[in-house]
Amino acid sequence: MSKKWHISRRRMLKGMGACIALPFLEAMAIPGQGSTGKAPVRTAFLFMPNGVHPDRWTPATTGNTFELTPQLLPLQKFQKDIVVLGELMNKNSLFKGADGHYAKSASLLTCMPIKQTIGDNISSGGVSIDQVIAGDVGKDTLFPSLEYGLDRITTGVDINVGFTRLYGSSISWKSPNQPLSKEIDPRLAFDRLFRPYVPGVKIKADPYKQSILDLVLDDANELKRHLGRADQDKVSEYLESIYSVEKRISNDANRAKFAKNISPDITRELVRLNKSIDEYKEVYAGVNVTEKTRLMLDIMALAFWSDASRVSTFMFGNSVSDRNFSFLDGVKGNHHSISHHMDKPEALEEYTRITSWHISQYAYFLDKLQNIREGDKTLLENSMVVFTSDLRDGNRHSPRNLPVVLAGQGGGRIRTGQNLIFEKETPLANLYLTMLHTLNIQHDRFGDSTGTLKELV
Template sequence: MKKKWHISRRKMLKGIGAGIALPYLEAMSLPGTPVYEKASAPVRAAFLFMPNGVHPDKWTPEKFGSDFELSPLLQPLQDVRQELLILGELMNRNSTVEDADGHYARTANILTCMPIQKTIGDNINSGGISVDQIMANHLGHQTLFPSLEYGLDRIKTGVDTNVGYTRLYASSIAWKTPTQPLSKEIDPRLAFDRLFKNYVPGRKVKEDHWKKSILDLVMDDARNLKSNLGRSDQDKLEEYLESIRSVEKRIVNQENKEKFEANITEDIKKELTRVGQRIDEYVEMYGGVDVTEKTHLMLDIMALAMWSDASRVSTFMFGNSVSNRNFSFLDGVSGNHHSISHHMNDQEKMEQYARINYWHVEQYAYLVKKLQSIREGDRTLLDNSMIMFASGLRDGNRHSPYNLPVLLAGKGGGKLKTGQNIQFAKNTPLANLYLTMLKNMDVSLDRFGDSTGTLSEISY
């Protein structure tokens, strides 16, 4: 039976596409920001999420403080050891509420630190706004993209009948409101073109001129349409409306765009050309099993966004919760991530689990090293950043939310004491880390989620 929110593709194109030049939307979705002095470069923040936990015995270094050796799983970070914080005994308390599933209730709220609403429908609720979006709300007026959301997996839909949760909770960690997750971009070409299409030599697109009356008409039509759509389509439409609002801001603030263009240095142009060429080569082999190159491309785009100040806040999901990505492209691995994470203490599976974890840390190290290689005055881009890596589980086999694997790289503009392996008091709220990061970005909050204070051990 056809539901009221079902609409034909023809009607969708007629209702939206006829009133707006879609190619222009991509071209207009270009970064813009005031030029800043390198000596006072802004602080950036990125949150990288890995599903399914870690090998519990190979994560935490044996010694604490500044005199420590990296554990087996953290070896890829050896070259940036002094830029790293290894944060032990943090937990997301509200992921352990009664009847909470081991994955969904520990993924959707990893950046909100609030209990999610259990549901099999589209009445999803993460309990609060995610920390990245609080940062974006504070800084968004300074960049044309308040935040960027990237990942590798498509949004999941349907219901996980084993636990009685909608799979929508598996796909998002960024929440604009408690009931509105932000969709993530998973295609490197689309992510790159959205930001930099006009700034790569040979790719520049001629800009058209918008009439505000046409824009208003599209907005009215889109809002009318939204009331008749299902939840998933409403989220997509809302993202579309946000992109139109961003374009509208640029129409009335050409000066902001011109200032951004002045920030596109020759070094940035060279990197844009290099990444653009790699994307073209990658597209030819798109759909391959090994996702390493795709991951590197997405992380390169994140780094470019930070470097050019296109956006100062971003998230990246290596996989959706309960990810079944097949990691057989790694030597010694012969299965999918989620199944292997339920290792049942089988040594062969635990070794495969560790190899998958190691690959994820390698990708994190790739981004951290890239940021360290970019100079900003007498600092590096990494010095002016806070790059978090975490999973919502400690051990995937037990779905343990205690002593989460959490890393933080970068000095946050000189405010973080890096080069430490710290063991906090047991069950220290993960929200305390977020409150610390918020204060480092000059966001004045007394409390976030279930926080009880900041982490003084890592702050100057």
């Protein structure tokens, strides 16, 4: 048997005036004692609009012997790493007199009733779960949280239900009146986190002294020229939320700590991803969003790996998304229209294929996390990654029995490899409260929670 090479946990990389600490490596473990340090737990929430085929989602059997349904088949490799959660409901997303999407998407992570409005006096009813977590763990990272997605902010009013479309553009809320703007461009997302650490890349200006608003100001002003007063105010509020994030990352100590986490393996991934983004920019035609989606998920994974942030949200589309999925075999239209399938077999088949695409991207992200080692665990084992939609079925707009999957063991505290069916109308907030307790964030309640999901822990 070959002798394992052991190096000190204090080992530094030195050269060319640089001194960079290494993250925990297998070679740092003392034989017989395993890991010498406990990795942080990362948390992500991935949102898919428009619901799922209600009859092709939930596995037929419960416990750890369940078989994946057609829409969940892309997760076959991760069956032991996930929990399928049935009969969770976001009760506060039910809105009298309005049967649309906005009350459901805006309250998905707050589990509180939103305020119906067509103006700028928006309210999500509470702080979203990701921001509660970020408020506790974000002080130790460069970015308290990261908000990513694929679609621009949607403005105007949906006259069918009497809601401002701004409610459909964010699931992350710093306060009831302050949604957090999401980054949708892979180049901007990558540069903001990592450009100073890519070997050979020249930095024209200190990215921490340059506001991201400088890059989008012209586009924002052009947009506002076409909006009414109320929407202009709302866009300004979104831009202000960006400033609030920038102010929170001005901590020099956290910046220095982050730089020390840039190991050789992370550097290689930085170089690969930087090149991939450049290549994507040259060939992207704006139709098939698969590559863009995976680049954004690569950036999320790298942010978790490097400890740039421990909390993130990702929106595959805004609420009521009408993205055309004709790039998929067997699909001939847009997501929202197909979700109103009227129980027609051909529409339901297209609906299933669209959901399977989303689950495949979720599986791609899980695979990235699983292939990153952290001591005696993987990054996936040290994470909690939720995939969900705000509706069960887009045809019925129901927030009952929501499609929810949780992946990762939360550092060893989550019991995965299960299909769990709870009592009907169990609050979705019970899942979030369980996640808070897993992170040792001791809240008595969250949203309309009535307790924790003990079967998970």
